[in-house]
Amino acid sequence: MKKITYIQFAIYFAIGLFTPAWYKILLDRGGSLETFGLLFGLMALGSIASTYLVGWACEGRNPLKVLSWTLVLQGSVMLAYLMPQAPLYALQAVYGALGASLATLQQILIAHYSNGATGKIGLHNSFVQVAVGLSMIGGGFLAAWIGATAVILLSVGIVFATAIGVRI
Numbered sequence: 001m002k003k004i005t006y007i008q009f010a011i012y013f014a015i016g017l018f019t020p021a022w023y024k025i026l027l028d029r030g031g032s033l034e035t036f037g038l039l040f041g042l043m044a045l046g047s048i049a050s051t052y053l054v055g056w057a058c059e060g061r062n063p064l065k066v067l068s069w070t071l072v073l074q075g076s077v078m079l080a081y082l083m084p085q086a087p088l089y090a091l092q093a094v095y096g097a098l099g100a101s102l103a104t105l106q107q108i109l110i111a112h113y114s115n116g117a118t119g120k121i122g123l124h125n126s127f128v129q130v131a132v133g134l135s136m137i138g139g140g141f142l143a144a145w146i147g148a149t150a151v152i153l154l155s156v157g158i159v160f161a162t163a164i165g166v167r168i
Contacts, residue, residue, distance in 0.1 A: 004109045005124045007166055009131045011071065011102060014158035016135030018078055021148035021155075025081050029088055039092045046093030047100030054101040055108065063108045064166050070105060071163035074098045075156045082152055 030036045057066045077095050080086050106128075114120045143151045 004113050005127055007067070007162060008106055008109075008124070008128045010158060010162040010165070012128050013131040013135045014155045014162070015099075016132045017139040017142065017151055017158070018155035019136050020140040021143045021151045022078075022081060024143065024148050026088065026092075039088060042089055042092040043096030043099070046096030050097035050101045051104045054104045058105070058108050063105060063112060067102075067105050067109070068163045068166040070098060070101050071159050071166065074102065075159035075163065078152060078159065079156045082149060 026036055026039050030039055054066060054070065073094075077091060077098060080091055110121055110124060114124075139151055139155075142154075
């Protein structure tokens with residue numbers, strides 16, 4: 001269970017770092033609050049089928065392998081936000097699908113490795129939320145200090161390193 005917690009910490013730390021820079025991209029390129037809302041709606045709608053598909057992909061397979069491939073896709077989409085002509089609508093739908101997939105995989109992995117120890121599950125979730133909260137705060141300051149592009153590249157690096165680490 002410790003390995004899963006460390007993996008999830010790294011994933012959500014990277015996503016938390018990414019979030020302030022990502023919001024800035026969406027606001028800058030979207031141009032209006034209406035478009036910003038549409039982009040977030042597409043992200044939510046993109047998650048509809050992905051949760052079922054990732055659950056299906058884990059049936060009879062090692063969920064860590066599914067997680068590794070999902071992280072490769074996640075990092076690739078995060079990197080794509082740096083392209084000036086990136087299709088934001090499509091990226092948002094795919095980013096939403098991958099985010100929902102990661103959340104589903106987290107539940108699958110917890111169920112698989114916790115043996116029903118509810119205390120461990122609660123501790124795991126608390127630890128992951130610390131990663132998200134602190135990295136979002138840090139991501140905003142870091143983006144202001146070194147730039148959004150550098151923060152996105154750092155986040156992508158962490159996601160790709162975690163994808164490799166999952167396989168080890």
